[in-house]
Amino acid sequence: MNDWIGLKTAGATLNLPITSLYTVSLLVSSLAPLARASGSGAAVRRNFPAGQGTGCFPMLRHGVTMSQGLFGTAFFTLTGMHELHGVGPVQPAALRRSVAVGSGGSPWAVGDHSLASWQSDTILDEMMVYDLNSNPLNNNDWAFALTECFHITAFALSIGTIMLVDFRLLGLGLKHESARKLLKDTGLWTLAGLVIVITSGLVIFSSDPIHYLYNEAFRWKITALVVGIIYNYTIHRKVAMSNFSPGVGALTGLVSVLIWVSVLFGGLWIAFV
């Protein structure tokens, strides 16, 4: 437990030259939007999962997992997000410039450019000309609704199972079971739920990226989600696994409930702002 951040394990496990090479490739892959013009973007996208896989598997084999500590959590959250971004629907959505160019005035042009502070103008411009009608979610009667159904029912699987542990930390619900045991029993379901929620969420996001990026509630929700995931796999997990005092347990559980409730509120509020 001395190494709960996990840097020691990671330092002993990582192959530094190879990792450096991947890091450089990763940064170079940010130039993919430019490379796409010369036709090499697809190659980058094709080879990308393989490269990331060879990075992840040795870590998993040596016991560096998402729940192993701060390092593991940060590593797998970020690479997971990056992986989804690389092969998932967001990427083509952001880059399908050629489809939309020449399709006339965008019906969803936005005037507020405050977002540009953290998104490069180039990417933003490309997203703004992405033709929304090319997304199955927008030209099929059922696709969007069905995706939302997956998203919503998986709340119980992801956030709900985390809340069961929170309630236990608060001294409610499954009291006969230790928080440590409950965490182990629910952990895999939570992870499965988070994967479903995030994947379906990214699909929903792709239906209108700019609309969501400019939506205050959406930005609040995503911030709370990232905070929630990191909190869940670090402090929350560390406390649940320890012999916590009732006060510490209650505080940890309460903070967790508040974070996840704010994620849910943020999600609902997207439709009301």
Add this chain to the structure above:
Amino acid sequence: MILSFALWIQATGFFTWLRGSGYAYPIILSLHMVTLTAFGAMILMTDLRLLGLAMRTRPVADVLDQLRVTKRCGLALMVTFGVLLAGCKAEEYYYNIFFRLKMTTLGLLIIHSLTFRRSVYRRAALMDETGIIPGNAKTAAVLSLALWITVACMGRGIGYIEPPLGIHAALRYLCGGAG
């Protein structure tokens, strides 16, 4: 008769206020989702335990007993928020196919609980003694999961139906879209 009740309840002072309130309505909707999440997880863990997929080292009776009270509280809160939401738009929901399907599914869930209460949920101790989860318990768990997922999906479906031009919808149109 149901329609006249719907018309009456949405016209009451409280629901008229709630419908037009800027924040109260989305807050209640969010709380409905929060309780769905927490309550849903409890149902999920109960059903998964009966299916032998989760918390296998814990006795079935222990899981059921410990969650009984919190589940009832969760259900009561969820239903309360649901009634508040439905009361606001009772008339348009009366015509809403997804609302009707959701209420039907909830009706099936009542039948489900009446059917399996004795044969499954009160016999958890016996399952622990014999170490066998009988077929009807697994059937009950699968049906419960399927019905609750249907309720959640139908609930989302409600929002996709354009309201008919009934009194409420017409009023909303005339008043410039409040609520």
